[in-house]
Amino acid sequence: MSMQDRLDDLVEAIEEQFEEAEIEFSLERALGEVSLEVDKADWSKAALLLRNHADLAFEQLIDLCAVDYLTYGQGEWNTADAPNTGFGRGVNAIVTPPGVAEADQERRFAVVCHLLSLKHNIRLRLKTFCAGDTLIVDSLTPVWNCADWFEREAFDLFGILFDGHPDLRRILTDYGFVGHPLRKDFPLSGHVEMRYDADKGRVIYEPVSIEPRTLVPRTLRSDSRYAQRSVEHEDA
Amino acid sequence: MPEIRNYTLNFGPQHPSAHGVLRLVLELDGEQVVRADPHIGLLHRGTEKLAETKPFNQSIGYMDRLDYVSMMCNEHGYVLAIEKLLGIEAPIRAQYIRTMFDEITRILNHLMWLGTHALDVGAMTMFLYCFRDREDLMDCYEAVSGARLHATYYRPGGVYRDLPDQMPRYEEKASRWHSADDIKRRNVNREGSLLDFIEDFCQRFDGYVDEYETLLTDNRIWKQRTVDIGVVTPQRAKQLGFTGPMLRGSGIAWDLRKKQPYAAYNEVDFDIPVGKNGDTYDRYLVRVEELRQSNRIIKQCVAWLRANSGPVMIDDHKVAPPSRTQMKEDMEALIHHFKLFTEGYCPPPGEVYAAVEAPKGEFGVYLVADGANKPYRMKVRAPGFPHLAAMDEMVRGHMLSDVTTVIGTMDVVFGEIDR
Numbered sequence: 001m002s003m004q005d006r007l008d009d010l011v012e013a014i015e016e017q018f019e020e021a022e023i024e025f026s027l028e029r030a031l032g033e034v035s036l037e038v039d040k041a042d043w044s045k046a047a048l049l050l051r052n053h054a055d056l057a058f059e060q061l062i063d064l065c066a067v068d069y070l071t072y073g074q075g076e077w078n079t080a081d082a083p084n085t086g087f088g089r090g091v092n093a094i095v096t097p098p099g100v101a102e103a104d105q106e107r108r109f110a111v112v113c114h115l116l117s118l119k120h121n122i123r124l125r126l127k128t129f130c131a132g133d134t135l136i137v138d139s140l141t142p143v144w145n146c147a148d149w150f151e152r153e154a155f156d157l158f159g160i161l162f163d164g165h166p167d168l169r170r171i172l173t174d175y176g177f178v179g180h181p182l183r184k185d186f187p188l189s190g191h192v193e194m195r196y197d198a199d200k201g202r203v204i205y206e207p208v209s210i211e212p213r214t215l216v217p218r219t220l221r222s223d224s225r226y227a228q229r230s231v232e233h234e235d236a
Numbered sequence: 237m238p239e240i241r242n243y244t245l246n247f248g249p250q251h252p253s254a255h256g257v258l259r260l261v262l263e264l265d266g267e268q269v270v271r272a273d274p275h276i277g278l279l280h281r282g283t284e285k286l287a288e289t290k291p292f293n294q295s296i297g298y299m300d301r302l303d304y305v306s307m308m309c310n311e312h313g314y315v316l317a318i319e320k321l322l323g324i325e326a327p328i329r330a331q332y333i334r335t336m337f338d339e340i341t342r343i344l345n346h347l348m349w350l351g352t353h354a355l356d357v358g359a360m361t362m363f364l365y366c367f368r369d370r371e372d373l374m375d376c377y378e379a380v381s382g383a384r385l386h387a388t389y390y391r392p393g394g395v396y397r398d399l400p401d402q403m404p405r406y407e408e409k410a411s412r413w414h415s416a417d418d419i420k421r422r423n424v425n426r427e428g429s430l431l432d433f434i435e436d437f438c439q440r441f442d443g444y445v446d447e448y449e450t451l452l453t454d455n456r457i458w459k460q461r462t463v464d465i466g467v468v469t470p471q472r473a474k475q476l477g478f479t480g481p482m483l484r485g486s487g488i489a490w491d492l493r494k495k496q497p498y499a500a501y502n503e504v505d506f507d508i509p510v511g512k513n514g515d516t517y518d519r520y521l522v523r524v525e526e527l528r529q530s531n532r533i534i535k536q537c538v539a540w541l542r543a544n545s546g547p548v549m550i551d552d553h554k555v556a557p558p559s560r561t562q563m564k565e566d567m568e569a570l571i572h573h574f575k576l577f578t579e580g581y582c583p584p585p586g587e588v589y590a591a592v593e594a595p596k597g598e599f600g601v602y603l604v605a606d607g608a609n610k611p612y613r614m615k616v617r618a619p620g621f622p623h624l625a626a627m628d629e630m631v632r633g634h635m636l637s638d639v640t641t642v643i644g645t646m647d648v649v650f651g652e653i654d655r
Binding site: 171 | 276280282284285286289290294320323474475479488490495496554578579580582586587591598600602604608609610612613617624626654655
């Protein structure tokens, strides 16, 4: 059975089972992959269904991560109109206007899982969005035990809390680290630098002394060739 | 009666058998491990954050530095994700070159694992044997990319350049350290092309694997240290997110090269070894058999690459740079070159996940693009991460000395776990 047929079966099974279990969902099929989005409230229920039902049988959680959509679609380079003189296309580094950020906060953070069914040899992307102040999502540790460290990582790097997680500690960053480094409003160079202070005889932390700079500006271009290509890809 | 309390032991991060920078906090009851709490992140470099600030192509080099003993497999995962996003495919010759180098990488990785794992358990000789044989393969890396470890050889749309016709040789002149005869002996298998050199290695390699097996497979001490240590049942292996030899060691026949073939894997013949008991010894047997199977794949790739020539990079200058000659003669090629290296290419908005069967398990890259020349979000799914997360479960109830055995059998490398 080809991958396309298997994807067809998967989409069919999901639509059937999720309607039966009365879970709201939206499906997206692009680039030969299926993405399933569910509401935060249905997160663990959906996960359990995806693991347990024989037609779905996603026995393995391959990956779990978070995405911060704060600056999605924003560039640092003006591609719309060119000035007549000089090197003037650079626009200010990405800062989100306060109004925009608040309006879009509902969908700022996504938690994304990649599931694998060994039985059906198929993959699925499962995701949910969470809102600004209460970044709490149900933990998937009871469903897939390996979610443990992946959720610790998502907590560490993005500050998303997982309800029901057995041991939600930081995992990758330093002991006593402040902030969530993979958020888009966290600077690349961080907030503090550390060095050994000979006078005090210990390692000290200081505010960073390096200026943030952009080597290659972030440029957005809509290229119709690729749009065409991805359509062909889907047909293949 | 005196009060008996558990003893907490700090293992690493500078312990030689912690394979890098693992800090393990062990709670011991006598010599028995009650709880193991791995502290990771001592090698965290923020690869994912860095990738968000660079055009797509500039992050390929970072992939080498993730799992720094299986460099090209990491590149392969990343490059596949970009290709999927752009909807392009590498030419067939590039696919075979990638397959061949993926398998060379697998041998490199497994030799590293075998040498250090055996060393941890107490077999010094293995380490010397394995590192002797890694040398030749790293010379292949060097011949093709100029770097022995961090190759940056795979590019979206193919590979950086075709295989060289002349294998680099040792300098002919005798020196204080090497006599003329010595140099002549070292250059014997370097007379021809890179493919000749690889073929020569393949001929020898099965014999090498026999040597390793003579030293370990029926070795009484090796078996005492590995049989029934760190047993994982198939159900637990799935729950714990195991992939690669860790999953196959538990008896599940799952290999992306067979199940979801990429590159030229559906064109070559090979078998997937599967374990029975899910213990350290079975995982050892699986990996050793993988060495033989990799050798088999390389031989087939060499034969194919000898018989078929062709381009190794797609002919699309929006993604791949034009040749130097074209650039000097053609204005448009010059513009393409300039745009590609100053700005890069802008894939359409979308998200993809691409995975390859890296030596340690499934190495996946999740890319979110918003139409810019840099990834919006890049997540690396490192195989070692869930493996190490199972540390607690695997060592619980074992003796302290088995902790190093279990670290060894997981084949952890902190470059990929900490990212």
